[in-house]
Structures are given as structure tokens and as C-alpha cells.
Amino acid sequence: MPDTPKRVQADASFTSGIASQWIIAGIISASARFIPIPFLDEIVQNRCRRHTVKTTIESHAVDLDLSTVEPYYAAPSGCFAGCLGMVLKLPLKLLLFPFRKIIAVVTSFRAVPLEIMRVYLLGRTLDRYLSNGNFGQSENSLGIDDSAYAVRMRSAFEQSFARMDMHVVLSAMRDATGGFKELMTAALVGLKSVFERDNKSANAFIAEPEVKAEASKIQQSFSRAEMVALFDKFDLRFDNAMKDVS
Secondary structure (H helix, E strand, O other), rough: OOOOOOHHHHHHOOOEEEEEEEEHHHHHHHHHOOOOOOOHHHHHHHHHHHHHHHHHHHHOOOOOHHHHHHHHHHHOOOHHHHHHHHHHHHHHHHHHHHHHHHHHHOOHHHHHHHHHHHHHHHHHHHHHHHHOOOOOOOOOOOOOOOOHHHHHHHHHHHHHHHOHHHHHHHHHHHHHHHOHHHHHHHHHOOHHHHHOOOOOHHHHOOOOHHHHHHHHHHHHHHHOOOHHHHHHHHHHHHHHHHHHHH
């Protein structure tokens, strides 16, 4: 596998407009935890992550179908298994619904920034691998099926994300937004954009001005020295995991 991408390659996306789209999708995905309807929160999160990946692919001149990359961003279950699971879990979800909403509110100060970071890194990592030619070409860097490569990327991502210093993430976003009240207000305002359009193209995912304003603040915070170092460490862990994961 090629050497770890150079710093300039890793930061190419950060300075582009596409990075703000990842953050906007992350904000809306994070707000899904407040939806008072069982399963709908999961649907919104999946659509936001799907949009992030779709937007990233469309920004590159690559012959790569979204369905091929689905294992990278979506829950690991087929349509039938997913629908059956929803039916079987519905009674329990309804029973636990009030408690889940209470927990969602109580833990939102931590869960919201982490979901934003997760979605952002999903886009950033895919963008990095499409930019350096590891993925999306006639043959990926491991010479295996692209779907299998996407599975390996998901595994490497989960390993790398779990080892991030989340205290740095929380501190940066708290400083950027002046607390999470404005961030959550913007997220709830922007939530409707997920279902207002059919999302057939990257440009169909439209955010409200409040969401864009908060996304801009967060994007600026990502240029802080401690965040740049955090991204560097994440990239290194991800690249090493891609070599080692089986």
C-alpha cells in the first residue's frame, strides 16, 4: 500500500467547500436523536451519512457507485434483515421510547459533537483516499473487490474513531459555538431539509442559514493546532489499520 498521504493531501478537502457540507450533514444527523418517533432517528442518520459519501464521490472524477461504498457508511444489514429487525424491535423501542429520549437530552452535550465529528471524518477519509488514488480507480490499493475494500475501510474507521481524544473534539466545538445551545437550535431548524427534497443529487441537500452559520464556526475550529494534530493521528491510525485489518 502507498505511504501515508502527505499533509498537503490530507488538508486539501479541509480548505474546500465540500468540508462544510460534511459538517452540515453531521449537525443534522446529530439532531436526529431528538426525533420523537422510533426508527426515524436512524433513518435520518443514515441519510445524512449517505449524503456525505455521495457528495464526496461526486466531487471526484471516479467511476464508483454509491452502492459499492455502502458498507463504509451504512449499518451492516441487508434490506430484508433490516426491515425484519425493525419489526421485531418495534415493541421494545416503543416501550423504551420515553427513557431513550430522556437519555438523548441528558447526553446530548457529548453525543452531538461526536456525531458531527463522525460524519465529518467519514467524508474527509473517503475524500483523502479518492484523492490519493487508493480507492475509486480501476484497481484499489489492495487489489481486492471495491465492496470488500469499503468493508475494510469501515473496520479501519471504527478502530481509529474509537481511539480519538474526544476531549479535544468537545473543547473545540464548545469554544467554536459558544456552548451547544446555538448548535442544537440550528440542528433542529435544519432537520427538515433531510426530507424536503429527494436528494437525487449532491446539491439537493439544502441547509438553513442557521445551520450554515454554525457549520462555518465549527469548520474554522478545525484549523486549531490541536485539531490538526488530532486529524493527523486519526489518518495515521486509519492507514495502519487498512494494512492490518483482515
